[in-house]
Amino acid sequence: MNRRPRIRAVVAAGVAVTALGTLAAGMGVAQADGKDRARERDVRQGKVTEREIAGLFDRWNAALRTGDPEKVADLYAEDAVLLPTASPRIRTNHAEIADYFEHFLQKKPRGEKVRSVIHVLDGNSALDAGVYRFHLTDPKTGVTKAVDARYTYEYEKRDGTWLIVNHHSSVLPAEG
Incomplete structure (x- = not known):
């Protein structure tokens, strides 16, 4: 054997x-x-990161600080939907979104995220939801107050640019 x-x-x-x-x-x-x-590897391959999506809020907040409603509205897709904090009207096109920000920007808003949950859905879409705080100045009195609100941003990358396609914001309710 x-x-x-x-x-x-x-x-x-x-x-x-x-x-x-x-x-x-x-x-x-x-x-x-x-x-x-x-x-x-994801960055090298052009994949979307949570950090990249978080930066889109910073871009939006910087546009608010310019005081120019068109600069803010330009961050929204032409077919975007805005459910704003300080208006009962749903905004569904560029002109309506710019109109909302024309009035909102009079309060010199300065936003900051309190809590954020980001979900990258794929290479061209992501959600960012949470709570943010706005410091708003009354144009008549000059008094600034903080307002906490819930938010959801839905982003899509269109023609290589991240745009807001859906933005919901509502005042945070009192606990109860």
Whole structure:
């Protein structure tokens, strides 16, 4: 009886087990920084990151600070829907959205996120929902007050540009 095939099989199995052990040991290191590597890969491949989506609020907030309603409205898609905080009217086109901001900007709003939950849906769409706080100045008295509101932004990348397609904002109700 020839024992060589059995010996080869045992040696081959030992090599496979050793290779698996080496691979498993290396995975501990890979898992520790795996998220960082995945983020770097996503950025290199042009994938959307939560940080990128969070930056869209900063862009919107900066447009508010210009005081120009057209600059703010330009961040919305032509077919966007705005359910604004300070108006009962639903705004569904550029002119209506610009009109809302013409009045809202008189209060010199300065926004800040209190809590944000971002969901990247795919390479061209994302949601950002949470609570933000606006510091609003009464144009008559000059008194500034803080107003907390719930928000949802739905973003779509169209022709390479992120636009707001749906924005809902409502004053945060009192606990009760």
